[in-house]
Amino acid sequence: MAKLSNSIEDFLLELIEEANGTVEIQRALLAERFNCAPSQINYVLTTRFTPYKGYYVESRRGGGGYIRIVRVEFKNKNSVDKLFNEEIGNAITKDKADQIINELMRLDYIDEREGEIIRVALSDRSLSLSGEEKNEMRANILKNILLVIF
Structure with a gap:
């Protein structure tokens, strides 16, 4: 399970880097890409993309639902x-x-x-x-x- 979580995290970090700090993606598409349940995506978001680690995560569930991850740059x-x-x-x-x-x-x-x-x-x-x-x-x-x- 850790390997899958690491793969999902690495993929999201790469997307965030390419998008200059903000990425928006559909949870279902991400789960499909990694052949996992959406709950696994939620696990990665809640453990790897926390406010303390400098990320703000917005999530909207449902058919057109999405995940938005924003890397926050601290001034100090x-x-x-x-x-x-x-x-x-x-x-x-x-x-x-x-x-x-x-x-x-x-x-x-x-x-x-x-x-x-x-x-x-x-x-x-x-x-x-x-x-x-x-x-x-x-x-x-x-x-x-x-x-x-x-």
């Missing part, structure tokens, strides 16, 4: 690594997320309106999950938002 890799690992980690509380949003506004990475939009997206009301699951989802959403900012 060290500060982003520190933010992802030390400040956010695998889970983050609403209060801690608010502190990060406030700091982003203070440093003029985002304006007040964008900050409020992010706050609403990360609010307990928006995330209808239980305690730790909510904090894990909040961390994932925040990391993906930060990829767009940085």
Whole structure:
């Protein structure tokens, strides 16, 4: 299974490189090319193309569904690594997320309106999950938002 995952990853990395950082492909066609189930494609996307590794993945399911993978270039890799690992980690509380949003506004990475939009997206009301699951989802959403900012 690892060999197949490596082959899929290598193929996608090559496409991303050829397309200058962004590729869009249909999941079904990719699965057909590698003679595997679409779930194998999902596995590769969730383990090899993560926000921490510098990728933003957008997926739309269904007949005309597609996968879009964007390689994100960080302006300051060290500060982003520190933010992802030390400040956010695998889970983050609403209060801690608010502190990060406030700091982003203070440093003029985002304006007040964008900050409020992010706050609403990360609010307990928006995330209808239980305690730790909510904090894990909040961390994932925040990391993906930060990829767009940085």
